[in-house]
Amino acid sequence: KDPSTILSRFQQYLQINTAQPHPNYYEAAEFIISQAKLLSLESQTLEFVKGKPLILLKWPGKDPTLPSILLNSHTDVVPSEHHKWTHPPFSAHLDSTTGNIFARGSQDMKCVGLQYLEAIRKLKSYGFRPLRTLYLSFLPDEEIGGNDGARKFVDSDVLAKMNVGIVLDEGLASPTHNYRAFYGERSPWWLVVKAVGAPGHGAKLYDNTAMENLLKSVEIIRRFRAAQFDLVKAGQKAEGEVISVNMVFLKAGTPSPSGFVMNLQPSEAQAGFDIRVPPTADQASLERLIADEWAPASRNMTFEFKQKVSVNDKLGRPAVTAVDSSNIWWALFEEAIIKANARLGKPEIFPASTDARYFRERGLPAIGFSPMANTPILLHDHNEFLNKDEYLKGIDVYESIIKTYASYIQYQRDDASREEL
Numbered sequence: 193k194d195p196s197t198i199l200s201r202f203q204q205y206l207q208i209n210t211a212q213p214h215p216n217y218y219e220a221a222e223f224i225i226s227q228a229k230l231l232s233l234e235s236q237t238l239e240f241v242k243g244k245p246l247i248l249l250k251w252p253g254k255d256p257t258l259p260s261i262l263l264n265s266h267t268d269v270v271p272s273e274h275h276k277w278t279h280p281p282f283s284a285h286l287d288s289t290t291g292n293i294f295a296r297g298s299q300d301m302k303c304v305g306l307q308y309l310e311a312i313r314k315l316k317s318y319g320f321r322p323l324r325t326l327y328l329s330f331l332p333d334e335e336i337g338g339n340d341g342a343r344k345f346v347d348s349d350v351l352a353k354m355n356v357g358i359v360l361d362e363g364l365a366s367p368t369h370n371y372r373a374f375y376g377e378r379s380p381w382w383l384v385v386k387a388v389g390a391p392g393h394g395a396k397l398y399d400n401t402a403m404e405n406l407l408k409s410v411e412i413i414r415r416f417r418a419a420q421f422d423l424v425k426a427g428q429k430a431e432g433e434v435i436s437v438n439m440v441f442l443k444a445g446t447p448s449p450s451g452f453v454m455n456l457q458p459s460e461a462q463a464g465f466d467i468r469v470p471p472t473a474d475q476a477s478l479e480r481l482i483a484d485e486w487a488p489a490s491r492n493m494t495f496e497f498k499q500k501v502s503v504n505d506k507l508g509r510p511a512v513t514a515v516d517s518s519n520i521w522w523a524l525f526e527e528a529i530i531k532a533n534a535r536l537g538k539p540e541i542f543p544a545s546t547d548a549r550y551f552r553e554r555g556l557p558a559i560g561f562s563p564m565a566n567t568p569i570l571l572h573d574h575n576e577f578l579n580k581d582e583y584l585k586g587i588d589v590y591e592s593i594i595k596t597y598a599s600y601i602q603y604q605r606d607d608a609s610r611e612e613l
């Protein structure tokens with residue numbers, strides 16, 4: 193029950209350098225498997241892609257025929273600019289006055305992966321036995337899109353045989369005392385817009401240059417961006433409910449040994465945009481907008497998607513998890529949070545992407561949740577940290593969630609039976 197050993201296990205996991213693009217996956221795997229052994233959990237290493245192990249842990253339930261619970265996390269982290277951190281990103285330095293633990297992955301999302309394990313440790317310490325089977329998955333490559341991780345996992349027989357009823361995955365820190373929960377996420381559309389035009393002398397004014405053609409698109413896209421952003425600023429829509437568009441690169445000009453040729457108007461220019469589309473957005477009309485106004489052939493423009501994730505699931509419905517009485521897992525989740533003396537804000541759409549989308553795409557309910565209240569949102573930022581007390585509180589919250597989920601006896605329920613819970 194000594195928090196210092198709990199914290200030192202967290203620090204140990206944080207100290208493993210699993211930064212993209214060269215994550216030390218095997219060291220992380222070894223650590224997780226050793227922890228699983230101490231907890232007498234079954235463990236399995238799946239290597240769908242060589243060099244990218246996925247660790248699957250199992251705590252068998254008393255009734256293995258019931259749908260199981262999957263607690264998911266990813267083991268990789270994003271790179272850091274080491275010299276811009278006050279404490280090195282893999283030191284897991286614990287500040288003795290504030291209790292903040294500094295490390296890349298302290299919020300995103302090594303905290304969650306280990307909190308699951310610590311919650312299980314507590315439950316086992318007083319002899320709790322789950323009715324439903326509990327699985328823990330530690331996935332590679334979330335930060336680079338999950339093609340060699342989550343995608344392979346959800347396509348596998350392994351997942352099919354697990355009979356999963358509910359998935360928990362990552363959320364975001366909350367600066368207030370309310371936790372945040374996510375029932376869907378925006379789809380990434382990574383768009384490259386290309387313009388061509390007549391080259392010519394830098395001193396000449398003429399129409400249809402590549403630069404002018406591209407800049408017209410940039411202006412139109414920026415107006416769209418401003419209108420969406422205004423909805424957020426006015427409080428009419430949440431961040432995850434609008435289409436965001438950010439220009440992420442500009443590429444044009446004729447290189448010269450001293451930089452760029454200054455008196456030549458280039459014949460090609462391109463710009464890249466990271467677009468995020470809410471699950472409820474009209475995908476077809478956005479596609480038309482891009483083709484007709486953002487990159488119209490009439491202006492010598494073409495476009496290409498580097499990434500284009502559908503907003504719908506495999507059955508063509510918006511890929512969201514129900515957060516009303518139709519979803520017992522949501523009701524139980526809310527109940528478990530209250531039992532843990534914690535509070536939850538209104539469920540939200542995650543503004544970026546997580547592995548949860550792969551599960552939702554297949555019609556599995558998935559809730560994005562990282563128990564970090566009173567915490568600035570520092571994922572992917574310098575000096576990412578999590579306070580030790582928030583970390584410890586999160587363990588209690590997962591203890592409550594696991595207990596509630598794993599004890600839930602499913603019966604033919606209708607809305608009346610819900611009242612009995």
Ligand SMILES: CSCC[C@H](NC=O)C(=O)O
Nearest residue numbers: 335336337380544545546
């Ligand atoms: C298209 S996969 C990219 C996944 C990444 N996830 C976390 O930041 C993101 O950019 O949202």
Ligand SMILES: [Zn+2]
Nearest residue numbers: 300301334362
């Ligand atoms: Zn993450």
Ligand SMILES: [Zn+2]
Nearest residue numbers: 270300335571
């Ligand atoms: Zn991330």
